Amino acid sequence: MSPSNRSRTADERLRLKVGLAEMLKGGVIMDVTNAEQAKIAEDAGAVAVMALERIPADIRAEGGLARMSSPKMIREIQQTVSVPVMAKCRIGHFAEAQILEALGVDFVDESEVLTPADEKHHVDKFAFEVPFVCGCRNVGEALRRIGEGAAMIRTKGEAGTGNIVEAVRHMRTVQEGLRRLQMLRTDELMAEAKEIGAPYHVVLQVHEEGRLPVPNFAAGGIATPADASLMMQLGAETVFVGSGIFKSEDPAKRAKAIVESVTYYDDPKKLLEISMDLGEAMEGLDIDKLSEKELMAGRGW
Amino acid sequence: MPRVGVLALQGDFDLHAELLEGLGVDVVKVRRGEELADCEAVVLPGGESTTLSKLLDRSGLREALADFVQNHPVLGTCAGCILLARRIEDAAGVLPLDRLDLTVRRNGFGRQIDSFEAPILREGGSGGVTPASAFIRAPRILRVGDGVEVVGRWQGEVVAVREGSALALTFHPEVSGDRSWHEGWLVDAGLLAAREL
Numbered sequence: 001m002s003p004s005n006r007s008r009t010a011d012e013r014l015r016l017k018v019g020l021a022e023m024l025k026g027g028v029i030m031d032v033t034n035a036e037q038a039k040i041a042e043d044a045g046a047v048a049v050m051a052l053e054r055i056p057a058d059i060r061a062e063g064g065l066a067r068m069s070s071p072k073m074i075r076e077i078q079q080t081v082s083v084p085v086m087a088k089c090r091i092g093h094f095a096e097a098q099i100l101e102a103l104g105v106d107f108v109d110e111s112e113v114l115t116p117a118d119e120k121h122h123v124d125k126f127a128f129e130v131p132f133v134c135g136c137r138n139v140g141e142a143l144r145r146i147g148e149g150a151a152m153i154r155t156k157g158e159a160g161t162g163n164i165v166e167a168v169r170h171m172r173t174v175q176e177g178l179r180r181l182q183m184l185r186t187d188e189l190m191a192e193a194k195e196i197g198a199p200y201h202v203v204l205q206v207h208e209e210g211r212l213p214v215p216n217f218a219a220g221g222i223a224t225p226a227d228a229s230l231m232m233q234l235g236a237e238t239v240f241v242g243s244g245i246f247k248s249e250d251p252a253k254r255a256k257a258i259v260e261s262v263t264y265y266d267d268p269k270k271l272l273e274i275s276m277d278l279g280e281a282m283e284g285l286d287i288d289k290l291s292e293k294e295l296m297a298g299r300g301w
Numbered sequence: 302m303p304r305v306g307v308l309a310l311q312g313d314f315d316l317h318a319e320l321l322e323g324l325g326v327d328v329v330k331v332r333r334g335e336e337l338a339d340c341e342a343v344v345l346p347g348g349e350s351t352t353l354s355k356l357l358d359r360s361g362l363r364e365a366l367a368d369f370v371q372n373h374p375v376l377g378t379c380a381g382c383i384l385l386a387r388r389i390e391d392a393a394g395v396l397p398l399d400r401l402d403l404t405v406r407r408n409g410f411g412r413q414i415d416s417f418e419a420p421i422l423r424e425g426g427s428g429g430v431t432p433a434s435a436f437i438r439a440p441r442i443l444r445v446g447d448g449v450e451v452v453g454r455w456q457g458e459v460v461a462v463r464e465g466s467a468l469a470l471t472f473h474p475e476v477s478g479d480r481s482w483h484e485g486w487l488v489d490a491g492l493l494a495a496r497e498l
Contacts, residue, residue, distance in 0.1 A: 012433070022316060026312060137417055259356070
Protein backbone atom coordinates (compact mmCIF):
# COMPACT_ATOMS: atom_id res chain seq x y z
CA MET A 1 0.00 0.00 0.00
CA SER A 2 1.42 3.32 -0.99
CA PRO A 3 0.66 6.01 1.56
CA SER A 4 0.15 8.64 -1.15
CA ASN A 5 -3.48 9.08 -0.12
CA ARG A 6 -2.20 10.43 3.19
CA SER A 7 -1.70 14.18 3.01
CA ARG A 8 1.93 15.27 3.09
CA THR A 9 3.24 18.18 5.11
CA ALA A 10 4.59 21.09 3.05
CA ASP A 11 8.17 20.32 4.11
CA GLU A 12 7.87 16.64 3.26
CA ARG A 13 6.41 17.48 -0.14
CA LEU A 14 9.28 19.82 -0.97
CA ARG A 15 11.93 17.32 0.22
CA LEU A 16 10.43 14.63 -2.02
CA LYS A 17 10.36 16.97 -5.01
CA VAL A 18 13.92 18.19 -4.57
CA GLY A 19 14.92 14.60 -3.70
CA LEU A 20 13.91 13.39 -7.15
CA ALA A 21 15.89 16.24 -8.73
CA GLU A 22 18.91 15.07 -6.68
CA MET A 23 18.54 11.56 -8.13
CA LEU A 24 18.78 12.98 -11.66
CA LYS A 25 22.15 14.65 -11.03
CA GLY A 26 25.07 13.74 -13.23
CA GLY A 27 22.69 12.59 -15.94
CA VAL A 28 21.12 13.60 -19.24
CA ILE A 29 17.42 14.32 -19.75
CA MET A 30 16.42 13.86 -23.38
CA ASP A 31 13.55 15.29 -25.43
CA VAL A 32 11.58 12.54 -27.16
CA THR A 33 8.50 12.71 -29.35
CA ASN A 34 7.36 9.08 -29.39
CA ALA A 35 7.81 5.70 -27.68
CA GLU A 36 10.49 4.60 -30.12
CA GLN A 37 12.69 7.62 -29.37
CA ALA A 38 12.03 7.17 -25.65
CA LYS A 39 13.39 3.62 -25.89
CA ILE A 40 16.50 4.84 -27.73
CA ALA A 41 17.03 7.47 -25.01
CA GLU A 42 16.62 4.94 -22.19
CA ASP A 43 18.95 2.46 -23.88
CA ALA A 44 21.53 5.21 -24.23
CA GLY A 45 21.38 5.80 -20.47
CA ALA A 46 19.14 8.89 -20.18
CA VAL A 47 18.13 9.53 -16.54
CA ALA A 48 14.74 10.80 -17.70
CA VAL A 49 12.89 11.68 -20.87
CA MET A 50 10.94 14.82 -21.72
CA ALA A 51 7.86 13.84 -23.72
CA LEU A 52 6.77 16.46 -26.23
CA GLU A 53 5.04 16.44 -29.61
CA ARG A 54 7.54 18.62 -31.40
CA ILE A 55 11.13 19.17 -30.38
CA PRO A 56 12.13 22.84 -30.10
CA ALA A 57 13.92 22.89 -33.49
CA ASP A 58 10.66 21.89 -35.19
CA ILE A 59 8.54 24.30 -33.14
CA ARG A 60 10.96 26.97 -34.33
CA ALA A 61 10.85 25.84 -37.97
CA GLU A 62 7.10 25.28 -38.20
CA GLY A 63 6.02 28.19 -36.06
CA GLY A 64 2.46 28.51 -34.77
CA LEU A 65 1.20 27.99 -31.26
CA ALA A 66 2.84 25.32 -29.10
CA ARG A 67 0.74 23.75 -26.33
CA MET A 68 1.03 20.87 -23.86
CA SER A 69 1.53 17.57 -25.71
CA SER A 70 -1.20 15.02 -26.20
CA PRO A 71 -1.71 13.00 -22.99
CA LYS A 72 -2.10 9.87 -25.14
CA MET A 73 1.41 10.28 -26.54
CA ILE A 74 2.81 10.94 -23.06
CA ARG A 75 1.06 7.84 -21.71
CA GLU A 76 2.55 5.65 -24.46
CA ILE A 77 5.97 6.87 -23.44
CA GLN A 78 5.22 6.21 -19.75
CA GLN A 79 4.28 2.65 -20.70
CA THR A 80 7.48 2.16 -22.69
CA VAL A 81 10.24 3.29 -20.33
CA SER A 82 11.00 2.85 -16.63
CA VAL A 83 12.97 6.10 -16.21
CA PRO A 84 11.09 9.22 -15.06
CA VAL A 85 8.90 10.88 -17.69
CA MET A 86 8.68 14.67 -17.76
CA ALA A 87 6.32 16.84 -19.80
CA LYS A 88 5.94 20.54 -20.50
CA CYS A 89 3.11 22.92 -19.69
CA ARG A 90 2.85 26.49 -20.92
CA ILE A 91 4.05 29.26 -18.59
CA GLY A 92 1.19 30.07 -16.23
CA HIS A 93 -1.09 27.33 -17.59
CA PHE A 94 -1.92 25.61 -14.31
CA ALA A 95 -4.76 23.63 -15.87
CA GLU A 96 -2.33 21.92 -18.25
CA ALA A 97 -0.13 21.21 -15.21
CA GLN A 98 -3.13 19.72 -13.37
CA ILE A 99 -3.75 17.37 -16.29
CA LEU A 100 -0.10 16.35 -16.39
CA GLU A 101 -0.20 15.68 -12.64
CA ALA A 102 -3.32 13.56 -13.07
CA LEU A 103 -1.49 11.64 -15.80
CA GLY A 104 1.24 10.85 -13.28
CA VAL A 105 4.20 12.50 -15.03
CA ASP A 106 7.21 12.58 -12.73
CA PHE A 107 8.21 16.21 -13.39
CA VAL A 108 6.49 19.16 -15.07
CA ASP A 109 8.58 21.66 -17.04
CA GLU A 110 6.88 25.05 -17.03
CA SER A 111 8.55 25.92 -20.27
CA GLU A 112 9.24 28.95 -22.43
CA VAL A 113 9.56 26.55 -25.39
CA LEU A 114 5.75 26.43 -25.45
CA THR A 115 3.74 29.59 -26.12
CA PRO A 116 3.10 31.32 -22.77
CA ALA A 117 -0.49 31.21 -21.50
CA ASP A 118 -0.05 34.03 -19.00
CA GLU A 119 2.08 37.11 -19.55
CA LYS A 120 2.22 38.02 -15.88
CA HIS A 121 1.93 34.96 -13.65
CA HIS A 122 3.75 31.66 -13.43
CA VAL A 123 2.13 28.55 -11.93
CA ASP A 124 1.89 28.33 -8.11
CA LYS A 125 3.99 25.19 -7.91
CA PHE A 126 3.49 24.70 -4.17
CA ALA A 127 -0.12 23.81 -5.00
CA PHE A 128 1.02 20.60 -6.72
CA GLU A 129 2.27 17.19 -5.58
CA VAL A 130 4.25 16.81 -8.80
CA PRO A 131 7.64 18.60 -8.87
CA PHE A 132 8.33 21.42 -11.36
CA VAL A 133 11.40 22.58 -13.23
CA CYS A 134 11.57 26.15 -14.54
CA GLY A 135 13.96 28.04 -16.78
CA CYS A 136 15.93 31.12 -15.78
CA ARG A 137 18.43 33.61 -17.20
CA ASN A 138 19.76 35.06 -13.94
CA VAL A 139 19.67 34.53 -10.21
CA GLY A 140 16.67 36.79 -9.64
CA GLU A 141 14.56 34.77 -12.04
CA ALA A 142 15.82 31.51 -10.50
CA LEU A 143 14.87 32.66 -7.00
CA ARG A 144 11.43 33.88 -8.13
CA ARG A 145 10.69 30.42 -9.51
CA ILE A 146 12.01 28.77 -6.32
CA GLY A 147 9.84 31.20 -4.39
CA GLU A 148 6.86 29.80 -6.35
CA GLY A 149 7.88 26.22 -5.48
CA ALA A 150 10.13 25.02 -8.33
CA ALA A 151 12.15 21.93 -7.28
CA MET A 152 14.72 22.29 -10.04
CA ILE A 153 16.09 25.23 -12.00
CA ARG A 154 17.57 25.10 -15.48
CA THR A 155 19.08 27.69 -17.76
CA LYS A 156 16.76 28.72 -20.58
CA GLY A 157 19.45 28.86 -23.23
CA GLU A 158 17.94 29.30 -26.68
CA ALA A 159 16.15 26.01 -27.36
CA GLY A 160 16.19 24.40 -30.78
CA THR A 161 19.19 26.32 -32.09
CA GLY A 162 22.02 23.87 -31.35
CA ASN A 163 23.85 27.00 -30.24
CA ILE A 164 25.22 26.95 -26.70
CA VAL A 165 25.91 30.68 -26.35
CA GLU A 166 22.72 31.61 -24.47
CA ALA A 167 22.95 28.68 -22.04
CA VAL A 168 26.52 29.72 -21.25
CA ARG A 169 25.42 33.31 -20.70
CA HIS A 170 22.58 32.23 -18.40
CA MET A 171 24.71 29.80 -16.39
CA ARG A 172 27.50 32.34 -15.90
CA THR A 173 25.00 35.04 -14.95
CA VAL A 174 23.34 32.75 -12.38
CA GLN A 175 26.69 31.72 -10.88
CA GLU A 176 27.85 35.32 -10.73
CA GLY A 177 24.60 36.28 -9.00
CA LEU A 178 25.05 33.46 -6.46
CA ARG A 179 28.59 34.60 -5.68
CA ARG A 180 27.38 38.15 -5.23
CA LEU A 181 24.64 37.10 -2.76
CA GLN A 182 27.21 35.21 -0.70
CA MET A 183 29.53 38.18 -0.63
CA LEU A 184 27.06 40.87 0.45
CA ARG A 185 26.65 41.94 4.07
CA THR A 186 23.46 40.68 5.69
CA ASP A 187 22.13 44.24 5.99
CA GLU A 188 22.48 44.66 2.22
CA LEU A 189 20.33 41.68 1.31
CA MET A 190 16.93 43.38 1.41
CA ALA A 191 18.01 46.05 -1.06
CA GLU A 192 19.50 43.33 -3.26
CA ALA A 193 16.28 41.30 -3.06
CA LYS A 194 14.39 44.39 -4.21
CA GLU A 195 16.89 45.06 -6.98
CA ILE A 196 16.80 41.53 -8.46
CA GLY A 197 13.12 41.01 -7.73
CA ALA A 198 13.64 37.89 -5.63
CA PRO A 199 11.90 36.80 -2.42
CA TYR A 200 13.92 37.90 0.63
CA HIS A 201 13.76 34.55 2.45
CA VAL A 202 15.29 32.72 -0.54
CA VAL A 203 17.94 35.45 -0.94
CA LEU A 204 18.85 34.96 2.73
CA GLN A 205 19.01 31.19 2.30
CA VAL A 206 21.40 31.51 -0.67
CA HIS A 207 23.52 34.01 1.27
CA GLU A 208 23.87 31.55 4.15
CA GLU A 209 24.31 28.32 2.20
CA GLY A 210 26.25 29.69 -0.75
CA ARG A 211 24.23 27.79 -3.34
CA LEU A 212 20.76 27.45 -4.81
CA PRO A 213 18.41 25.50 -2.56
CA VAL A 214 17.46 23.24 -5.51
CA PRO A 215 19.54 21.50 -8.22
CA ASN A 216 20.70 23.68 -11.10
CA PHE A 217 20.63 22.05 -14.54
CA ALA A 218 21.58 23.28 -18.01
CA ALA A 219 19.32 23.42 -21.07
CA GLY A 220 19.00 25.12 -24.42
CA GLY A 221 21.36 24.54 -27.33
CA ILE A 222 23.42 21.55 -26.12
CA ALA A 223 24.39 19.49 -29.19
CA THR A 224 27.77 17.81 -28.53
CA PRO A 225 29.67 16.03 -25.74
CA ALA A 226 31.88 19.12 -25.53
CA ASP A 227 28.80 21.33 -25.00
CA ALA A 228 27.66 19.06 -22.16
CA SER A 229 31.13 19.13 -20.58
CA LEU A 230 31.27 22.92 -20.88
CA MET A 231 27.98 23.35 -19.05
CA MET A 232 28.99 20.89 -16.31
CA GLN A 233 32.31 22.68 -15.83
CA LEU A 234 30.41 25.96 -15.53
CA GLY A 235 28.40 24.52 -12.65
CA ALA A 236 25.46 22.62 -14.15
CA GLU A 237 24.55 19.42 -12.29
CA THR A 238 22.79 17.68 -15.19
CA VAL A 239 22.00 18.59 -18.79
CA PHE A 240 18.83 18.59 -20.84
CA VAL A 241 19.32 17.80 -24.52
CA GLY A 242 16.43 18.69 -26.77
CA SER A 243 16.85 18.83 -30.48
CA GLY A 244 20.57 17.96 -30.25
CA ILE A 245 20.01 14.21 -30.27
CA PHE A 246 17.17 13.42 -32.64
CA LYS A 247 18.20 16.13 -35.12
CA SER A 248 21.68 14.62 -35.43
CA GLU A 249 22.84 12.04 -37.94
CA ASP A 250 23.09 9.08 -35.54
CA PRO A 251 20.83 9.72 -32.50
CA ALA A 252 21.60 6.49 -30.59
CA LYS A 253 25.34 7.00 -30.81
CA ARG A 254 25.17 10.70 -29.96
CA ALA A 255 22.80 10.05 -27.03
CA LYS A 256 25.25 7.54 -25.53
CA ALA A 257 28.17 9.90 -26.06
CA ILE A 258 26.44 12.79 -24.32
CA VAL A 259 25.52 10.54 -21.36
CA GLU A 260 29.17 9.58 -20.94
CA SER A 261 30.37 13.13 -21.43
CA VAL A 262 28.35 14.23 -18.38
CA THR A 263 29.87 11.51 -16.16
CA TYR A 264 33.42 12.27 -17.38
CA TYR A 265 32.92 16.01 -17.96
CA ASP A 266 36.27 16.89 -16.37
CA ASP A 267 38.39 14.28 -18.17
CA PRO A 268 39.55 15.61 -21.58
CA LYS A 269 41.11 12.29 -22.68
CA LYS A 270 37.88 10.49 -22.05
CA LEU A 271 35.93 13.27 -23.79
CA LEU A 272 38.18 12.93 -26.83
CA GLU A 273 37.47 9.21 -26.99
CA ILE A 274 33.74 9.86 -26.58
CA SER A 275 33.68 12.56 -29.28
CA MET A 276 35.32 10.41 -31.95
CA ASP A 277 33.22 9.36 -34.93
CA LEU A 278 29.78 10.58 -33.89
CA GLY A 279 28.47 11.59 -37.31
CA GLU A 280 27.07 15.05 -38.00
CA ALA A 281 25.69 17.14 -35.14
CA MET A 282 22.40 18.98 -35.66
CA GLU A 283 22.56 22.02 -37.85
CA GLY A 284 22.99 25.10 -35.71
CA LEU A 285 21.42 28.54 -35.89
CA ASP A 286 23.14 31.86 -35.44
CA ILE A 287 21.11 33.48 -32.67
CA ASP A 288 22.08 37.02 -33.79
CA LYS A 289 20.20 36.37 -37.03
CA LEU A 290 16.97 35.47 -35.25
CA SER A 291 14.48 38.28 -34.79
CA GLU A 292 13.39 39.34 -31.29
CA LYS A 293 10.06 37.57 -31.89
CA GLU A 294 11.75 34.26 -32.63
CA LEU A 295 13.65 34.16 -29.33
CA MET A 296 12.17 31.91 -26.65
CA ALA A 297 14.36 32.85 -23.68
CA GLY A 298 12.59 36.19 -23.24
CA ARG A 299 9.32 34.44 -22.41
CA GLY A 300 8.43 34.49 -18.71
CA TRP A 301 10.09 36.97 -16.33
CA MET B 302 40.50 8.23 8.87
CA PRO B 303 38.69 5.53 6.85
CA ARG B 304 38.61 5.98 3.07
CA VAL B 305 35.19 5.28 1.62
CA GLY B 306 34.38 5.33 -2.10
CA VAL B 307 31.10 6.71 -3.39
CA LEU B 308 30.15 5.51 -6.86
CA ALA B 309 29.90 8.82 -8.76
CA LEU B 310 28.75 7.78 -12.24
CA GLN B 311 25.31 9.36 -11.74
CA GLY B 312 22.85 10.08 -8.95
CA ASP B 313 22.85 11.66 -5.49
CA PHE B 314 26.49 10.83 -4.76
CA ASP B 315 27.15 14.35 -3.41
CA LEU B 316 24.55 13.89 -0.66
CA HIS B 317 26.24 10.65 0.43
CA ALA B 318 29.66 12.30 0.28
CA GLU B 319 28.51 15.21 2.49
CA LEU B 320 26.93 12.85 4.98
CA LEU B 321 30.05 10.65 5.17
CA GLU B 322 32.35 13.65 5.51
CA GLY B 323 30.17 14.75 8.42
CA LEU B 324 31.01 11.39 10.05
CA GLY B 325 34.73 12.07 9.67
CA VAL B 326 35.27 9.85 6.63
CA ASP B 327 37.69 10.53 3.77
CA VAL B 328 35.50 10.27 0.65
CA VAL B 329 36.71 9.20 -2.80
CA LYS B 330 34.33 9.73 -5.72
CA VAL B 331 34.65 6.64 -7.87
CA ARG B 332 34.31 6.88 -11.65
CA ARG B 333 37.18 4.59 -12.67
CA GLY B 334 38.27 1.12 -11.58
CA GLU B 335 41.62 2.27 -10.19
CA GLU B 336 39.89 4.72 -7.85
CA LEU B 337 38.44 1.75 -5.94
CA ALA B 338 41.90 0.42 -5.11
CA ASP B 339 42.47 2.87 -2.24
CA CYS B 340 39.02 2.42 -0.71
CA GLU B 341 38.08 0.38 2.33
CA ALA B 342 34.35 0.40 1.58
CA VAL B 343 31.97 1.70 -1.07
CA VAL B 344 28.55 3.39 -1.23
CA LEU B 345 26.23 2.86 -4.20
CA PRO B 346 24.00 5.96 -4.26
CA GLY B 347 20.47 6.61 -5.42
CA GLY B 348 19.96 7.55 -9.05
CA GLU B 349 18.52 5.82 -12.09
CA SER B 350 19.30 2.10 -12.01
CA THR B 351 19.13 1.76 -15.82
CA THR B 352 21.62 4.61 -16.26
CA LEU B 353 23.93 3.29 -13.54
CA SER B 354 23.92 -0.22 -14.95
CA LYS B 355 24.75 1.00 -18.47
CA LEU B 356 27.50 3.30 -17.21
CA LEU B 357 29.00 0.43 -15.18
CA ASP B 358 29.37 -1.49 -18.43
CA ARG B 359 30.64 1.38 -20.55
CA SER B 360 33.09 2.66 -17.94
CA GLY B 361 34.63 -0.79 -17.54
CA LEU B 362 33.92 -0.43 -13.82
CA ARG B 363 31.51 -3.36 -13.52
CA GLU B 364 34.04 -6.11 -13.00
CA ALA B 365 36.16 -4.17 -10.51
CA LEU B 366 33.09 -3.12 -8.52
CA ALA B 367 31.52 -6.60 -8.54
CA ASP B 368 34.79 -8.01 -7.15
CA PHE B 369 35.16 -5.20 -4.63
CA VAL B 370 31.70 -5.60 -3.08
CA GLN B 371 32.21 -9.34 -2.59
CA ASN B 372 34.93 -8.74 -0.01
CA HIS B 373 34.52 -5.14 1.20
CA PRO B 374 31.76 -3.33 3.09
CA VAL B 375 29.10 -1.90 0.78
CA LEU B 376 26.03 0.27 1.38
CA GLY B 377 23.39 0.76 -1.34
CA THR B 378 20.38 3.09 -1.20
CA CYS B 379 17.43 2.88 -3.63
CA ALA B 380 19.11 2.34 -7.06
CA GLY B 381 22.14 1.13 -5.07
CA CYS B 382 19.93 -1.48 -3.40
CA ILE B 383 18.73 -2.62 -6.83
CA LEU B 384 22.34 -3.03 -7.99
CA LEU B 385 23.20 -5.16 -4.93
CA ALA B 386 20.33 -7.59 -5.56
CA ARG B 387 20.55 -10.98 -7.21
CA ARG B 388 17.38 -10.68 -9.26
CA ILE B 389 15.36 -7.80 -10.65
CA GLU B 390 11.78 -8.43 -11.68
CA ASP B 391 11.28 -7.09 -15.23
CA ALA B 392 14.93 -6.04 -15.32
CA ALA B 393 14.76 -4.42 -18.79
CA GLY B 394 18.43 -3.81 -19.33
CA VAL B 395 19.52 -3.50 -15.69
CA LEU B 396 22.17 -6.02 -14.71
CA PRO B 397 22.69 -6.22 -10.92
CA LEU B 398 25.94 -7.06 -9.08
CA ASP B 399 24.47 -10.04 -7.20
CA ARG B 400 25.89 -9.27 -3.75
CA LEU B 401 22.74 -10.05 -1.76
CA ASP B 402 20.24 -12.83 -2.35
CA LEU B 403 17.26 -10.54 -2.98
CA THR B 404 14.61 -10.16 -5.63
CA VAL B 405 13.53 -6.55 -6.14
CA ARG B 406 10.96 -4.69 -8.20
CA ARG B 407 11.94 -1.28 -9.52
CA ASN B 408 9.56 1.64 -8.91
CA GLY B 409 7.69 -0.75 -6.63
CA PHE B 410 5.40 1.91 -5.19
CA GLY B 411 4.61 3.65 -8.48
CA ARG B 412 5.61 7.00 -9.93
CA GLN B 413 6.92 10.18 -8.29
CA ILE B 414 3.40 11.09 -7.20
CA ASP B 415 3.52 7.97 -4.96
CA SER B 416 6.82 8.92 -3.31
CA PHE B 417 6.65 9.43 0.47
CA GLU B 418 8.58 9.81 3.71
CA ALA B 419 8.23 7.37 6.57
CA PRO B 420 10.07 6.34 9.73
CA ILE B 421 11.64 2.87 9.69
CA LEU B 422 11.21 0.25 12.40
CA ARG B 423 14.65 -1.20 13.07
CA GLU B 424 15.01 -4.91 13.65
CA GLY B 425 17.89 -6.54 15.47
CA GLY B 426 20.50 -4.57 17.40
CA SER B 427 18.95 -2.11 19.79
CA GLY B 428 15.77 -1.81 17.68
CA GLY B 429 13.89 1.49 17.78
CA VAL B 430 12.35 3.76 15.17
CA THR B 431 14.43 6.01 12.89
CA PRO B 432 13.51 9.55 11.81
CA ALA B 433 11.50 9.64 8.57
CA SER B 434 13.39 8.73 5.40
CA ALA B 435 12.43 9.45 1.79
CA PHE B 436 11.13 6.71 -0.50
CA ILE B 437 11.52 8.27 -3.96
CA ARG B 438 10.27 6.07 -6.81
CA ALA B 439 11.57 3.42 -4.47
CA PRO B 440 12.10 -0.27 -5.23
CA ARG B 441 10.37 -3.03 -3.28
CA ILE B 442 12.06 -6.11 -1.92
CA LEU B 443 9.93 -9.05 -3.04
CA ARG B 444 12.00 -11.93 -1.67
CA VAL B 445 14.78 -12.20 0.91
CA GLY B 446 17.08 -15.21 0.56
CA ASP B 447 18.60 -17.40 3.28
CA GLY B 448 21.47 -15.75 5.08
CA VAL B 449 20.15 -12.24 4.44
CA GLU B 450 18.99 -10.53 7.61
CA VAL B 451 16.06 -8.09 7.74
CA VAL B 452 17.15 -4.95 9.62
CA GLY B 453 14.32 -2.52 8.86
CA ARG B 454 10.61 -2.57 8.07
CA TRP B 455 7.96 -0.06 7.13
CA GLN B 456 4.34 -1.13 7.70
CA GLY B 457 5.56 -4.70 8.03
CA GLU B 458 7.31 -4.61 4.66
CA VAL B 459 11.04 -5.30 4.37
CA VAL B 460 12.90 -2.08 3.44
CA ALA B 461 16.41 -2.68 4.88
CA VAL B 462 18.52 -5.84 4.76
CA ARG B 463 22.09 -6.86 5.43
CA GLU B 464 24.46 -9.73 5.11
CA GLY B 465 27.79 -9.24 6.86
CA SER B 466 28.96 -5.76 6.00
CA ALA B 467 26.69 -5.38 2.95
CA LEU B 468 23.69 -3.16 3.75
CA ALA B 469 20.87 -2.39 1.30
CA LEU B 470 18.14 0.22 1.88
CA THR B 471 15.21 0.86 -0.46
CA PHE B 472 14.95 4.45 0.86
CA HIS B 473 17.19 7.54 1.13
CA PRO B 474 18.44 8.44 4.61
CA GLU B 475 20.86 10.81 2.82
CA VAL B 476 17.96 12.91 1.47
CA SER B 477 16.35 13.30 4.88
CA GLY B 478 19.74 13.75 6.60
CA ASP B 479 19.48 10.70 8.89
CA ARG B 480 23.09 9.62 9.45
CA SER B 481 22.31 6.62 11.63
CA TRP B 482 22.32 4.00 8.85
CA HIS B 483 25.68 5.10 7.43
CA GLU B 484 27.15 5.38 10.91
CA GLY B 485 25.90 1.96 12.03
CA TRP B 486 27.21 0.39 8.81
CA LEU B 487 30.69 1.91 9.29
CA VAL B 488 30.78 0.86 12.95
CA ASP B 489 29.73 -2.72 12.10
CA ALA B 490 32.43 -2.79 9.41
CA GLY B 491 35.03 -1.75 11.98
CA LEU B 492 35.77 1.50 10.12
CA LEU B 493 34.37 3.85 12.75
CA ALA B 494 34.43 3.76 16.54
CA ALA B 495 31.01 3.32 18.14
CA ARG B 496 29.71 6.47 19.84
CA GLU B 497 28.11 6.58 23.23
CA LEU B 498 24.47 7.28 22.41
